[in-house]
Amino acid sequence: MKITFPHLGYCSIPLRSLFADLGHEVIVPPPITRKTISLGTRYGPEFACYPLKLGLGNFIEALELGADTLVMGGGIGPCRFGYYAQVQRDILLSLGYEFKMLVVEPPLGHAGEFLAVLREVLEEKSWFDLARAAQLAVVKLGACDDIQRASLKLRPLVQDKLAFSRLYQQTLMEIDEAGKVRDVRLAKNTALTAMEAIPRLNYKPPKVALVGEVYLIAEPAANLRIEERLGNMGVEVCRHVWISQWLRVNIFLDFLRLHRQEKAEKLAQPYLQCFVGGHGQHSVGETRKAIQEGIDGVIHVYPFTCTPEIVARGIMQKLAAQEGMPLACFSMDEHSGEAGFQTRLEAFVDILGTRSKEMNSYS
Amino acid sequence: MRIGLPRALLYFYFRPSLEYLDQENIAEILISSATNKRKLEQGLALCDEEVCLPVKVLMGHVHSLLEEVDALFVPRVISLEKKRYICPKFLGLPDMVRAGLGRKTPLIAPEINAGWSKSRQLREVAKSLRLLGVQPLKLWDALNRAEEVQKQHRRQLAVALDLPPAGKRVAVLGHAYNIFDEYLNFSILKKLSLLGMEPVTVGNFSRDQINQGACGLSKDLFWSYGRELVGAAFYCLNSRAVDGVILVASFGCGPDSLITEIIGRRFSDSPIPLMSIILDEHSSGIGLATRVEAFVDMLNWRDMA
Numbered sequence: 001m002k003i004t005f006p007h008l009g010y011c012s013i014p015l016r017s018l019f020a021d022l023g024h025e026v027i028v029p030p031p032i033t034r035k036t037i038s039l040g041t042r043y044g045p046e047f048a049c050y051p052l053k054l055g056l057g058n059f060i061e062a063l064e065l066g067a068d069t070l071v072m073g074g075g076i077g078p079c080r081f082g083y084y085a086q087v088q089r090d091i092l093l094s095l096g097y098e099f100k101m102l103v104v105e106p107p108l109g110h111a112g113e114f115l116a117v118l119r120e121v122l123e124e125k126s127w128f129d130l131a132r133a134a135q136l137a138v139v140k141l142g143a144c145d146d147i148q149r150a151s152l153k154l155r156p157l158v159q160d161k162l163a164f165s166r167l168y169q170q171t172l173m174e175i176d177e178a179g180k181v182r183d184v185r186l187a188k189n190t191a192l193t194a195m196e197a198i199p200r201l202n203y204k205p206p207k208v209a210l211v212g213e214v215y216l217i218a219e220p221a222a223n224l225r226i227e228e229r230l231g232n233m234g235v236e237v238c239r240h241v242w243i244s245q246w247l248r249v250n251i252f253l254d255f256l257r258l259h260r261q262e263k264a265e266k267l268a269q270p271y272l273q274c275f276v277g278g279h280g281q282h283s284v285g286e287t288r289k290a291i292q293e294g295i296d297g298v299i300h301v302y303p304f305t306c307t308p309e310i311v312a313r314g315i316m317q318k319l320a321a322q323e324g325m326p327l328a329c330f331s332m333d334e335h336s337g338e339a340g341f342q343t344r345l346e347a348f349v350d351i352l353g354t355r356s357k358e359m360n361s362y363s
Numbered sequence: 364m365r366i367g368l369p370r371a372l373l374y375f376y377f378r379p380s381l382e383y384l385d386q387e388n389i390a391e392i393l394i395s396s397a398t399n400k401r402k403l404e405q406g407l408a409l410c411d412e413e414v415c416l417p418v419k420v421l422m423g424h425v426h427s428l429l430e431e432v433d434a435l436f437v438p439r440v441i442s443l444e445k446k447r448y449i450c451p452k453f454l455g456l457p458d459m460v461r462a463g464l465g466r467k468t469p470l471i472a473p474e475i476n477a478g479w480s481k482s483r484q485l486r487e488v489a490k491s492l493r494l495l496g497v498q499p500l501k502l503w504d505a506l507n508r509a510e511e512v513q514k515q516h517r518r519q520l521a522v523a524l525d526l527p528p529a530g531k532r533v534a535v536l537g538h539a540y541n542i543f544d545e546y547l548n549f550s551i552l553k554k555l556s557l558l559g560m561e562p563v564t565v566g567n568f569s570r571d572q573i574n575q576g577a578c579g580l581s582k583d584l585f586w587s588y589g590r591e592l593v594g595a596a597f598y599c600l601n602s603r604a605v606d607g608v609i610l611v612a613s614f615g616c617g618p619d620s621l622i623t624e625i626i627g628r629r630f631s632d633s634p635i636p637l638m639s640i641i642l643d644e645h646s647s648g649i650g651l652a653t654r655v656e657a658f659v660d661m662l663n664w665r666d667m668a
Contacts, residue, residue: 047620077585078448277451307617311455314411
């Protein structure tokens with residue numbers, strides 16, 4: 001089996017490690033470029049959201065490189081992501097590609113289908129092999145999340161942003177290449193020490209909460225590297241969606257029925273009472289949390305036409321206006337231009353700066 | 364106490380039972396008048412610009428009722444069938460209305476959830492209606508009868524496909540709130556009738572026919588109304604019950620973005636012509652009329668060739 005999967009930020013690192021350890025050849029799709037975007041938009045449905053199109057582009061590029069097994073997530077609604085695999089398969093088949101698609105449905109409620117996919121991937125490997133491969137993958141994912149967390153905190157402060165970016169990229173590469181849990185931890189700890197050691201500016205960065213849909217938050221190619229841009233402008237990004245945490249809550253805890261209501265969901269309830277699919281309720285809850293925690297601004301990113309986030313957006317805008325919280329909403333798709341995006345971000349950051357100066361002069 | 368019922372969204376699906384409840388005098392119900400330009404513009408002003416057209420229209424209706432009623436009926440519809448949703452926007456609808464009109468807006472917003480038992484559902488509805496002082500037993504009775512009315516209405520409609528067609532038959536498939544709101548779709552059904560066609564809608568397909576069509580899906584769809592659309596379209600394809608299909612969707616509709624693709628792909632190599640129409644507040648009646656006329660001409664000329 002030559003396995004491939006769509007990109008989701010640095011998730012290709014743990015996924016590659018997982019499938020490679022199970023003895024498969026892994027074809028990681030080429031990084032998302034203009035070509036990926038145009039392939040996805042050319043063959044994908046016009047009004048489908050950006051993640052479908054980018055995933056489709058990833059699959060086409062990987063199939064061109066010889067992949068024959070596509071791994072894709074499933075779902076049970078109401079977010080349309082749950083039907084993406086079927087639509088993508090139909091499109092790819094009509095383009096004449098030959099492949100097998102493995103759709104990973106959520107284990108709770110679809111245990112049979114989930115196990116069938118697992119067996120298919122395992123082939124003659126044992127459950128023990130799976131556990132070992134999964135452990136390494138989870139550790140790698142956690143390490144990537146830790147590095148990203150550190151970079152969100154440190155990037156606005158370091159003097160040499162370029163050296164910082166280089167160190168960040170190099171660390172991800174080391175984590176990707178590490179073959180043992182110990183090596184991953186070593187790479188992570190060395191990098192964290194090196195990051196701390198870079199000379200810093202002496203200033204207190206404004207804080208911005210980045211909320212919204214998980215794909216758009218986690219995939220830099222889709223959000224036009226928003227975290228890096230904000231970091232380079234000297235803004236600290238606080239983010240609530242982490243893939244490792246998402247896996248823990250939605251796969252393991254849900255499966256064991258230990259899932260408890262999260263804080264963000266509770267906070268959202270007076271404004272958005274129930275789950276609306278995707279991360280809609282979280283976006284509202286995180287906005288309220290940001291207001292309570294005295295964060296300077298909120299940035300909302302989501303794919304254009306994403307219904308759950310649009311429901312959340314109307315509510316967030318009223319809430320933010322009421323509480324005097326600066327809020328910028330970015331609905332992203334293949335037409336998002338970098339220059340316009342940069343200008344809007346800069347304007348937003350300027351507002352934060354002016355506000356804090358005004359507040360200081362009043363107090 | 365007067366309850367306002369916006370003539371928008373799910374009203375168009377449950378018109379028979381809602382009108383029945385209105386006659387039964389369970390409560391004083393005021394149904395807003397048909398959509399017009401003022402309602403749409405009011406809705407546009409109150410809504411976030413990215414929500415879909417039917418929600419904007421709902422806001423307009425809700426606003427038009429506000430002055431005249433004591434409370435508005437905007438239920439939170441989670442699901443109408445087990446394990447299927449309708450659309451994420453219905454899950455947050457009361458919250459969206461509150462965000463648009465202020466948090467103090469008096470709403471009657473029972474949660475409708477097909478995953479619940481019937482008694483739990485009744486408790487929820489009775490709780491939300493307690494202001495009216497209706498006895499639960501009377502309510503239960505009225506709701507059961509309304510359900511029967513709704514079912515009977517559906518059965519009556521579903522025979523249309525078995526009757527001999529009056530002219531060429533065109534299936535106009537889309538959500539009821541787009542198909543039956545004449546202001547939004549520029550009376551597309553009337554237009555087709557005037558051109559000598561017999562328009563049929565999703566309601567004219569029986570449950571069996573829809574299930575039969577939906578069998579052709581590789582994974583069951585988790586949107587009730589989306590599944591009906593696909594089922595009806597696939598049934599048309601298999602049974603050749605219609606001469607043409609027109610898909611009507613609102614711009615930015617999440618479920619329909621995939622449904623249009625699934626249906627379009629299946630129809631691409633079939634002899635039944637398919638036209639897809641996307642509606643939003645910028646649509647023009649003239650443009651739509653031209654497209655519908657061209658579609659009808661094409662259907663008529665196919666026979667001559």
